[in-house]
Amino acid sequence: MASPQITRDDCLQMDASDPLAAFRQRFQTPKADTIFLDANSMGAMPATVPAHMQSFFDEAWVELRRQGWNHFEWMERPFQIGAAISHLIGAEPDDVIACDNTTVNLYKLLTYAWRVRLNGRVILTEDTNFPTDLYVAQGLPGALDGDPVITVCESRQQLIDSISPDTAVIYLSHVDYRSGERWDMADINRRAHEAGALTVWDLSHSAGAIPVDLMTSQADFAVGCGYKYLSGGPGGAAYCWVHPDHGDKAWPTICGWMGHGDVFAFATEYTPHKGTWRHATGTPAVIANEVFSCAADIWREVDASTLWSKHRALGNLMINLLEQECSDLGVSVNTPKEYDLRGGHIGFSHEGAGPLCEALLAAGVVGSFRKPDALRFGLGALYLSYTDIWTTVERLKEILQSESWRDPKFQKVSV
Amino acid sequence: MASPQITRDDCLQMDASDPLAAFRQRFQTPKADTIFLDANSMGAMPATVPAHMQSFFDEAWVELRRQGWNHFEWMERPFQIGAAISHLIGAEPDDVIACDNTTVNLYKLLTYAWRVRLNGRVILTEDTNFPTDLYVAQGLPGALDGDPVITVCESRQQLIDSISPDTAVIYLSHVDYRSGERWDMADINRRAHEAGALTVWDLSHSAGAIPVDLMTSQADFAVGCGYKYLSGGPGGAAYCWVHPDHGDKAWPTICGWMGHGDVFAFATEYTPHKGTWRHATGTPAVIANEVFSCAADIWREVDASTLWSKHRALGNLMINLLEQECSDLGVSVNTPKEYDLRGGHIGFSHEGAGPLCEALLAAGVVGSFRKPDALRFGLGALYLSYTDIWTTVERLKEILQSESWRDPKFQKVSV
Numbered sequence: 001m002a003s004p005q006i007t008r009d010d011c012l013q014m015d016a017s018d019p020l021a022a023f024r025q026r027f028q029t030p031k032a033d034t035i036f037l038d039a040n041s042m043g044a045m046p047a048t049v050p051a052h053m054q055s056f057f058d059e060a061w062v063e064l065r066r067q068g069w070n071h072f073e074w075m076e077r078p079f080q081i082g083a084a085i086s087h088l089i090g091a092e093p094d095d096v097i098a099c100d101n102t103t104v105n106l107y108k109l110l111t112y113a114w115r116v117r118l119n120g121r122v123i124l125t126e127d128t129n130f131p132t133d134l135y136v137a138q139g140l141p142g143a144l145d146g147d148p149v150i151t152v153c154e155s156r157q158q159l160i161d162s163i164s165p166d167t168a169v170i171y172l173s174h175v176d177y178r179s180g181e182r183w184d185m186a187d188i189n190r191r192a193h194e195a196g197a198l199t200v201w202d203l204s205h206s207a208g209a210i211p212v213d214l215m216t217s218q219a220d221f222a223v224g225c226g227y228k229y230l231s232g233g234p235g236g237a238a239y240c241w242v243h244p245d246h247g248d249k250a251w252p253t254i255c256g257w258m259g260h261g262d263v264f265a266f267a268t269e270y271t272p273h274k275g276t277w278r279h280a281t282g283t284p285a286v287i288a289n290e291v292f293s294c295a296a297d298i299w300r301e302v303d304a305s306t307l308w309s310k311h312r313a314l315g316n317l318m319i320n321l322l323e324q325e326c327s328d329l330g331v332s333v334n335t336p337k338e339y340d341l342r343g344g345h346i347g348f349s350h351e352g353a354g355p356l357c358e359a360l361l362a363a364g365v366v367g368s369f370r371k372p373d374a375l376r377f378g379l380g381a382l383y384l385s386y387t388d389i390w391t392t393v394e395r396l397k398e399i400l401q402s403e404s405w406r407d408p409k410f411q412k413v414s415v
Numbered sequence: 416m417a418s419p420q421i422t423r424d425d426c427l428q429m430d431a432s433d434p435l436a437a438f439r440q441r442f443q444t445p446k447a448d449t450i451f452l453d454a455n456s457m458g459a460m461p462a463t464v465p466a467h468m469q470s471f472f473d474e475a476w477v478e479l480r481r482q483g484w485n486h487f488e489w490m491e492r493p494f495q496i497g498a499a500i501s502h503l504i505g506a507e508p509d510d511v512i513a514c515d516n517t518t519v520n521l522y523k524l525l526t527y528a529w530r531v532r533l534n535g536r537v538i539l540t541e542d543t544n545f546p547t548d549l550y551v552a553q554g555l556p557g558a559l560d561g562d563p564v565i566t567v568c569e570s571r572q573q574l575i576d577s578i579s580p581d582t583a584v585i586y587l588s589h590v591d592y593r594s595g596e597r598w599d600m601a602d603i604n605r606r607a608h609e610a611g612a613l614t615v616w617d618l619s620h621s622a623g624a625i626p627v628d629l630m631t632s633q634a635d636f637a638v639g640c641g642y643k644y645l646s647g648g649p650g651g652a653a654y655c656w657v658h659p660d661h662g663d664k665a666w667p668t669i670c671g672w673m674g675h676g677d678v679f680a681f682a683t684e685y686t687p688h689k690g691t692w693r694h695a696t697g698t699p700a701v702i703a704n705e706v707f708s709c710a711a712d713i714w715r716e717v718d719a720s721t722l723w724s725k726h727r728a729l730g731n732l733m734i735n736l737l738e739q740e741c742s743d744l745g746v747s748v749n750t751p752k753e754y755d756l757r758g759g760h761i762g763f764s765h766e767g768a769g770p771l772c773e774a775l776l777a778a779g780v781v782g783s784f785r786k787p788d789a790l791r792f793g794l795g796a797l798y799l800s801y802t803d804i805w806t807t808v809e810r811l812k813e814i815l816q817s818e819s820w821r822d823p824k825f826q827k828v829s830v
Binding site for chain 1: 443444445446447449451453456457459460464465468469472473475476477478480481482483484485489515516517518519522526530542546547549550551553554557558559560562567640642648649650651653666667668669670671672673675681682683684685696697698699700701702703704706776781783829
């Protein structure tokens with residue numbers, strides 16, 4: 001017997017009992033009736049940002065300038081933001097810092113993991129890892145002491161089969177940025193440790209959407225992007241986390257004044273700060289961090305389990321509605337349907353995915369296209385309603401039924 | 416015969432014939448009658464910043480979100496800003512990029528210089544180099560391939576005497592952040608090259624104030640801070656420069672997607688971009704760069720020689736007035752008086768420098784104190800007038816004559 005049809009009323013009812021519904025108004029809504037499904041690329045703007053930054057410019061920069069270092073929290077922001085998002089990744093507040101961009105943090109922690117490795121010479125990764133993650137690893141042979149070898153596997157099974165005592169580090173994206181597939185983090189951590197290897201995880205496409213529990217799953221190192229699900233602002237700081245067992249094992253890769261044990265001593269000799277904080281490099285990105293702090297204020301109030309539950313329900317609804325409304329219109333969900341196997345976005349394949357993405361944009365739905373035939377919807381659970389998902393699928397259905405996506409004006413496709 | 420006394424009218428006359436006078440109104444002035452002499456720490460805010468950022472938040476973040484990557488100049492900003500400041504450091508526009516912070520850039524270029532070295536194993540520096548610069552170097556032994564050795568000299572003469580065929584890299588701040596002493600960059604570059612060594616310069620306390628000519632002086636690598644004399648905004652991007660001869664010699668230290676030869680190809684294999692741009696690491700700091708772009712708009716219009724001439728004249732006036740008005744009140748100029756030997760700030764020593772700095776602050780003059788007895792005035796030539804220098808010294812003189820700096824309320828000193 002087929003499942004009962006989902007109706008718009010069902011979605012309205014789910015919205016009425018949504019424990020996170022009040023968070024929607026904490027974010028600025030656009031003027032037009034637009035539904036943003038791009039949290040995997042750029043999170044929504046906290047509503048407090050413009051006023052907060054206006055006063056920052058007037059009071060901090062114009063009136064105080066260099067005295068801002070003494071009067072404001074400029075130096076503490078990297079640690080405050082790290083603490084504010086720590087519960088979303090199952091970390092202790094003091095073990096997370098927001099700093100630099102994702103690429104720089106990947107470099108810092110991958111080289112640190114290499115330095116404190118227990119055995120082996122191989123850094124193991126897979127070819128569906130995000131490109132910049134791969135590039136960081138490819139740059140290490142010939143540069144670092146100890147001759148690291150990078151092995152890029154072509155499938156998840158090949159990677160699992162390749163783990164051996166010669167594996168120094170396993171270096172993976174928790175969720176694939178295209179397919180949306182999720183690694184079983186606890187399983188890989190266990191396999192790694194059995195072989196004497198350490199793990200470095202990129203959480204960019206999972207943190208703030210699905211459950212991440214770094215401590216319980218016994219991960220070693222993690223890095224993530226601040227401006228996707230976490231709404232830290234375009235190009236905002238990324239973050240890094242080091243398991244407390246490894247925190248004090250070696251100097252950081254980039255020894256800078258913000259990671260010094262006594263920042264304002266201006267000592268000639270470097271002494272690392274304890275734990276993760278030693279990886280803070282140089283002057284914090286004060287302006288960018290002020291923006292991110294508006295999102296941090298929100299995240300402090302969000303219960304992680306409630307967030308994950310809503311994200312799961314939004315994803316299930318999206319999958320079910322795509323199948324109910326559009327499966328006979330050439331739409332085939334291509335991210336894992338099983339919850340434990342998927343990440344922050346739901347995607348489907350369609351022969352006209354590129355033009356479809358443009359036609360959806362014209363209809364007020366923002367998704368993202370990936371060559372050759374995939375369309376992704378990144379779900380920001382703090383500001384999306386269940387009715388938004390309904391409306392999205394209705395708009396998609398209309399475009400497919402009318403074949404309006406074949407219009408020449410939609411054939412020039414943005415990436 | 417003594418030089419004629421400088422009067423306030425002389426300063427007014429200099430202001431009347433100042434070719435850069437119009438730039439003063441391009442920066443936001445504080446509400447109170449405050450003179451900021453902290454350009455060595457934090458440059459003034461371009462007046463366009465608040466409106467530009469307000470529209471950025473509304474239009475780019477709220478309305479477009481991820482589409483901003485396609486609709487705006489987010490990806491080009493690092494290169495645009497680099498080009499806009501290139502004439503201030505004697506570089507070609509395409510050889511400078513704004514990215515990351517100073518510490519990360521120092522790390523990137525020092526390790527790159529190490530990798531493309533011609534001979535030797537020693538990285539030579541001096542103990543008055545800025546602390547974070549020293550820390551970056553101290554973190555390299557044991558981490559990089561090839562066993563670098565860091566030698567920290569205790570004087571400039573010792574450094575010059577230490578240059579030998581075993582020197583791989585000479586790694587210096589162009590201007591000392593405390594004493595204000597300037598290295599003869601061309602001389603050191605020549606000595607380095609004669610020994611087969613390469614040079615890495617930190618321009619944080621010189622660029623935007625005094626002449627820097629990287630190409631003519633035949634420097635190899637340079638890095639600098641964006642938020643001091645360059646007014647890029649608190650914690651804004653730093654910049655890096657690579658001489659075109661070295662641009663394509665090796666992969667960058669941190670291989671990231673922004674330094675890839677074809678950024679949006681999302682290729683699995685890393686291929687470096689040509690020249691300096693390969694050092695761009697990951698996602699640019701979009702928000703911070705939008706702020707910096709307001710300063711870049713100003714710098715594009717500034718003739719470097721005119722800027723340097725005014726900075727020189729402001730510095731000469733400051734020195735002459737300090738001596739004329741305050742030398743019998745315990746003030747002794749401690750930065751080099753000879754122009755070719757000094758940098759962006761003028762400093763003096765006084766037994767009560769700390770409390771004096773606080774008393775000046777209360778009188779509307781912002782300088783900075785460095786232990787044990789130094790007070791520094793960083794001169795931002797685009798927005799300071801000659802009369803500002805007069806007023807500063809008058810206020811200082813009054814504080815010294817009245818001994819108001821001995822008031823208990825000024826004894827708690829900020830750094």
